[in-house]
Amino acid sequence: MKPLLNVFRNSMFFLCMLFLLNGCSSHENNKNKLEAVSEKISHSVDTVTIKLMQFNPAILKVKIGDTVLWINEDLVSHDVTSNKPNSFYSDTLHVGQSWKMAVKDSAGYHCSIHPTMLGKIVLN
Amino acid sequence: MKIINTLTKAVICFVISTGLLSLTASAQESQKLTDPEIASVAVTANQIDIDNAKIALKKSQNADIRKFAETMAKDHQDVINQAVALAKKLGVTPKDNPTTKAFLAGSAKTKAMLNSKRGNAFNKAYIDNEVAYHKAAINEVENVLIPDATNSELKSLLQSALPLFKEHLAHAEMVQKEFSK
Numbered sequence: 167m168k169p170l171l172n173v174f175r176n177s178m179f180f181l182c183m184l185f186l187l188n189g190c191s192s193h194e195n196n197k198n199k200l201e202a203v204s205e206k207i208s209h210s211v212d213t214v215t216i217k218l219m220q221f222n223p224a225i226l227k228v229k230i231g232d233t234v235l236w237i238n239e240d241l242v243s244h245d246v247t248s249n250k251p252n253s254f255y256s257d258t259l260h261v262g263q264s265w266k267m268a269v270k271d272s273a274g275y276h277c278s279i280h281p282t283m284l285g286k287i288v289l290n
Numbered sequence: 291m292k293i294i295n296t297l298t299k300a301v302i303c304f305v306i307s308t309g310l311l312s313l314t315a316s317a318q319e320s321q322k323l324t325d326p327e328i329a330s331v332a333v334t335a336n337q338i339d340i341d342n343a344k345i346a347l348k349k350s351q352n353a354d355i356r357k358f359a360e361t362m363a364k365d366h367q368d369v370i371n372q373a374v375a376l377a378k379k380l381g382v383t384p385k386d387n388p389t390t391k392a393f394l395a396g397s398a399k400t401k402a403m404l405n406s407k408r409g410n411a412f413n414k415a416y417i418d419n420e421v422a423y424h425k426a427a428i429n430e431v432e433n434v435l436i437p438d439a440t441n442s443e444l445k446s447l448l449q450s451a452l453p454l455f456k457e458h459l460a461h462a463e464m465v466q467k468e469f470s471k
Contacts, residue, residue: 218450220453240454241451241454282464
């Protein structure tokens with residue numbers, strides 16, 4: 167009788183541990199999900215399309231910490247270069263390539279390959 | 291009787307004018323470029339500007355001229371690559387025509403003129419030619435190639451290339467200011 171009781175006791179203990187562990191991990195999952203959602207709310211990703219020799223939108227209003235994603239959908243290569251020297255710049259973006267940057271400040275920028283192409287990031 | 295005479299004259303005038311109109315229309319129709327001819331003009335016109343850029347990269351030491359020439363060589367090659375890929379996809383073989391020949395004849399004279407110049411005289415001649423050449427190319431694309439193109443993908447490629455050529459013109463005019471002082 168005693169060995170049977172021991173087996174029962176051990177099984178119950180094992181089941182309780184499993185329940186507790188599962189509870190912890192789902193709490194952890196929910197926490198991660200909440201963090202991801204709040205990050206989405208506070209820092210969005212805004213897209214600038216490069217097409218027909220224009221940055222579209224040419225003026226983009228963003229919040230500090232937001233990410234701007236430039237996508238080259240044009241016929242030729244372009245880049246994204248800050249008007250302020252020694253600030254941000256991308257590599258050459260060949261057709262279909264993209265580049266992203268977290269915004270720290272308002273800035274004017276241009277394409278250094280095609281200097282008449284201009285864009286602006288404005289902090290809201 | 292007078293009314294009948296007036297009516298007869300009006301009918302004759304109408305017949306003559308509509309006949310003239312249809313003659314003009316058929317003359318314009320016969321001058322229209324076909325899609326294979328348009329492909330030939332597009333490839334030739336882009337290649338001419340690449341050739342001019344190569345001369346500039348060989349002869350000029352000016353940073354702005356060299357940067358502009360590098361952009362011309364790269365961008366026009368990209369357009370040629372896309373035009374050739376599209377022609378292949380559509381099964382179109384570019385076909386020589388009077389417009390292509392006119393472009394090539396003009397190009398031979400320009401190359402001879404550019405090769406005869408050195409230093410700042412070369413820089414000025416090159417950028418002045420780029421301004422004039424892009425103006426002519428934009429006019430040709432806008433008023434001949436796009437209206438004449440029948441295939442929608444070819445028309446769309448030409449329409450997409452137009453803002454590129456206009457940017458090249460604005461860039462060339464920006465550099466030209468440096469040499470007109």
